Amino acid sequence: MPDTAHDFRTYVEENLDALGTDPGRVALVHQGRRVTAGEFRALVHRMARAMRKQGIDRGRTVTLLSGNLPETVAARYAANLIGCRVNHLYNKLSADVQATIVKDVETAALIVDPRFDDRAAELTALAPVPTVLTLGPAKTGTDLLELASAESDEPVPSGARPEDICTIRHTGGTTGHPKGICTTYGQVRTFVADDDEDAGDAKVLWERPADQEGNRLLVCTTLAHAAGMMADVTLREHGLVVLLEDFDPAEVLATIEREKITHLFLLPPLLYRLTDHPDAATTDTSSLRCLTYGGCQSSPARIADAIRRFGPVLVQFYGQNEAGGISVLPAEDHDPDNLERLRSAGRILPNVEVAVRDENGRDLPRGEHGEICIRSASIMQGYWKQPELTAEVLRDGWLHTGDIGFLDADDYLTIVDRIKDMIVVVGGHVYTTELEDLLNSHPGVLQSAVFGVRDEDRMEQVYAAVVLADGADVDADQLRAMVREARGAMYEPAHIEFVEQLPLTDAGKPDKKQLRAQATRTAA
Incomplete structure (x- = not known):
């Protein structure tokens, strides 16, 4: 990567150059609306000029409150082209938490999807910002699209420098104060780079045989999470990005068939719902080349079900916002009859x-469980204005991930649990993912989430929320007996609740904080 500010080119500039090579091709699709590469590129430049006239310049923070619109991507590109920091809010967070984030990152401009107009009014009452812009007509703020329509679409020179903060991406917590993870322009560029020196994490997932047409990515999870970065790579690779507002398994399956989708990213709970949907058996998904899953622990038994349903196209990607990409389990390692291999997160990138x-910071031999620590160029710069918390996880150039795992003799990495999710019980500790794997192996169980709840003596009890398959004839006592026989009494859940569906965070992870809060209230 060039190491001078003069030579440095951001991911936005490279993506806009790629879009300019074939301006007539369709680059983004949303609710039947098809946006060409040329239209999108022009919109980014017009938006950048309009934003500058509103006093938004390099080094300021732009916060997005928006859904999966082409204009959302364009607004992020325009802000990054100027050299701003971009913070994209998770839409399902409470107004109080969103307001805390808006204030914390020193938001200079809030850019609002008109569909979130009421929330914007509530948010700005709690956390006033200097400028509010909207992606279309709305009561709160000034219409950025109208301002942009009066501007030139001539290329805008980038104001960013490689060391500038490009994104502040918050952890997906649902309560409290999420941590702001800072990543520089130089680091973001490596994710989509296609030269040998800078080949980024996404190249592992996006390369295709020379005789195949361009990639067609379906985005059905929030652009504020991993799907946004994958959309960037797809646009850089002259591909098509199809945007859905949210995950609905029937709509996802229909879109895969209609748009001949080649690439799809899902968190494991969403992948299970897609696999289990009745339309999956009759929908043509043969266009899929890469169904990437990650973001939280997966169940080997359920991944095997997905392989049998969709074929040899699954790829597991393990990474963190703090660390970037860490490891990949490629399609050729997805043998549905080898659950031990499916339990791993693959080999290190x-x-x-x-x-x-x-x-104590001592390196452990292969096979022993310990905290996974990472060193790479993709590690975050730190948590936004939280030096003490940064120092806790960044030590001597190593990021302490908070994940417990081990490396085996074949260099495969396996994640056992999150340190904070591990349940300490009398006689030892329970790894929640191991218990979830066991529960999910029962033919009557579709999904499960295991978590700890403290009793009146402050001792942790093992709780499980379980989603049963249609028509399954299984009760809590049968599941407890299975666990007791397979793993012993220590792993036996004190309480099993059967639910129709697991609550999920905005990103699509099981919301154990919500489950734990509900269980605590019930126990009280």
Whole structure:
């Protein structure tokens, strides 16, 4: 990567150059509306000029409150082209938490999807910002699209420098104050780079045989999470991005068939729902080349079900916002009859170092469980204005991920649990993912989430929320007996609740904070 500000080119500039090579091709699709590469590129430049006239310049923070619109991507590109920091709010967070984030990152401009107009009014009452812009007519703020329509679409020179903060991406917590993870323009560029020196994480997922047409990505999870970065790579690779507002399995399946989708990213709970949907058996999904899953722990038994349903196209990607990409389990390692291999997160990516360490920082031998520590160029700069918290996880150039895992003799990395999710019980500790794997192996169980709840003596009890398959004839006592026989009494849940569906965060992870809060209230 060029190391001078003069030579440096941002991911936005490279993506806009790629879009300019074939301006007539369709680049984005949303609710039947098809946006060409040329139209999108022109909109970004017009938006950048309009935003500058509103006093938004390099080094300021732009916060997005918006859904999966082409204009959302364009607004992010325009702000990054100027050299701004961009913070994209998770839409399902409470107004109080969103307001805390808006104030914390020193938002200079809030850009609002008109569909969130009421929330914008509530948010700005709690956290006033200097400028509010909207992606279309709305009561709160000034219409950015109208302002942009009066501007030239001539290229706008980038104001960003490689060391500038490009994104502040918050952890997907649903309560409290999420942490702001800072990533520079130089780091973001490596994710989509296509030269040998800078080949980024996404190249592992996006390369295709020379005789195949361009990639067609379906985005059905929030653009504020991993899907946004994958959309960037797709546009850089002259592909098509199809945007859905949210995950609905029937709509996802229909879109895969209609748009001949080649690439799809899902968190494991959403992948299970897609696999289990009755339309999956009759929908043509043969266009899929890469169904990437990650973001939280997966169940080997359920991944095997997905392989049998969709074919040898599944790829597991393990990473963190703090760390970037860490490892990949490619399609060729997805044998539905080898659950032990499916339990792993694959092999370490090039240019990433991994150490498994105990609580004293000592490197552990292969096979022993410890905290996974990472060293690479993709590690975050730190948490926004939280130096003490940054120092806790960044030590001597190594990021302490908070994940417990081990490396085996074949260099495969397996994640066992999150340190904070591990349940300490009398006689030892329970790894929640191991218990979830076991529960999910029962033919009557579709999904499960295991979490700890403290009793009146402040001792943790093992709780499980379980989604049953249609027509399943299984009760809590049968599941407890299965667990007791397979793993012993220590792993036996004190309480099993059967639910129709697991609550999920905005990103699509099981919301254990919500489950734990509900269980605590019930226990009280």
